[in-house]
Amino acid sequence: MSNAPLPDTTATRQALIDACRAMNARRLNQGTSGNISARVAEGVLITPSGVAYDALAPDMMVTIPLAGPPDETGPKPSSEWPFHQALHNARPDMPVVLHAHPPYCSVLAAQRRSIPACHYMVAAFGGDDVPLVDYALFGSQALCDNMAAVMTDRHGCLMANHGATVLGETVDKALWRLEELEALARTFLFTSIGGAPQILTADEMAEVHVAFRSYGPRTDPPTEA
Template sequence: MTVPNDTAALRQSIIDACLWLNARGINQGTAGNVSVRVPDGMLITPSGIPYETMTPDMIVFMPLDRDPPIGLRPSSEWRFHQRLLAARPDMMAVVHAHPPYCSVLAVQRRAIPAVHYMIAAFGGHDVPLVPYSLFGGEELATNVAAAMAERHGCLMANHGATVLGESLDRALWRMEELETLARTYLFSAIGGAPHLLNRAQIDEALVAFASYGPRRNDG
């Protein structure tokens, strides 16, 4: 897997990803944040800057093993982005957002069970729920990294959702699929309980998903 270089085009692709999340209704305002692995560190969106006014030079570079450098502040959630990319060398991008249906489940403190075979896109038999911790803190970073040690997505109690991707494109694909799964789960309870797929059925889907979805490297 090729690690993309820190270029103006890659920085612009991060901004474009943020704008896409808002345009698709997956995120609102500046609530989300995006990071991409580069040699010797990561690029991450800055804190509190509207995506429409963000420019490539505002994207923050920081290492994966140290606090941010002095200068433009990275997203307040930089700790779990850093922790995830350091722990998962197989992943190139992290996307965090507050998708409406995912956020409803997060407020209800419900993981997403095997309501659909697309659950396999997230690397396991469900999409786990991370316990509540204050945003931007070490505890949240520790909990998110633990939940996603072998997964590609999670919900965060009373917060939102986070996904990993082998590329930025694939991370965005997973975030949209996660919001669709959350909506399906919520709506499937109307008029009765949803029928869940069993472990053997999800195991079969996990094998099939090894070569599923967009694979273009960003850079």
């Protein structure tokens, strides 16, 4: 299955900027440590390296190819462009890749813990847990390979000693998943204080996955019932 690339328009570019600003406003990220990309007909549209979100303008987004390195004479893309490129190739059904360092996700990532089925919303990420991607240096081929392998059938992951990444059918859906992922991380951490959460069984999660096929509005991201 493949979703069509997003149009490379001012509106699309502004949506990427708005998502970055929303991440920081909702305390899902800090500074310029996050980045977002969208697959477009010309390749991959991605945020530039090290530019404050409030200073971003639509014409500052950087276009990189779907394969191979960016043009070294043009604007510098996010330092995370390699794994964005890898995920766009591995997951053509998900036109948007969103990466950030949400506080609770980052705590679990530093502990190198995945998120088990402590809550049924784990199903929003495509499986019975939110997986942890093995550590590798940012920008490295090893990180690209690790990310692509884990995200083959998932919509989100934690990254060891790093942060979190989610995929989306739209920019809004990706931002929604990031917020849900941070809520799950918080729930898992808090329920582990002084005890351990009760984990849903494989049979219980199978029921959730079936229910999720018709969960929420037809076109908008699902919301808590």
